[in-house]
Amino acid sequence: GAMATPGSENVLPREPLIATAVKFLQNSRVRQSPLATRRAFLKKKGLTDEEIDMAFQQSGTAADEPSSLW
Known part of the structure; x- marks a missing residue:
């Protein structure tokens, strides 16, 4: 989804990259x-910390770590 909120970031999260990262994170060996x-x-x-966080959230493996976000 390319819903850009004006003034948020010039860099849109790169969906394909994040999707690939999610697949990677869901790999049982990787986990x-x-x-x-x-x-x-x-x-x-080449992922940013923000994109990595998104990938962890989307992969459902973020529970592996105590989240500092909340």
């Missing part, structure tokens, strides 16, 4: 690796 490893991998793939 056994430490959170830091998963984050580092996605960072290397």
Whole structure:
């Protein structure tokens, strides 16, 4: 969904990239690796912290870590 709210960000979250990250995070082998490893991998793939957070939320694996967002 490309619903841009004016003045929020010039950078739209890159949906395809996040979708790929979600698939990656849902991989059963990946889920056994430490959170830091998963984050580092996605960072290397060019995702921002914000996009990584979104991917974790969408993948349903965010529960693996205590969330600092709330």
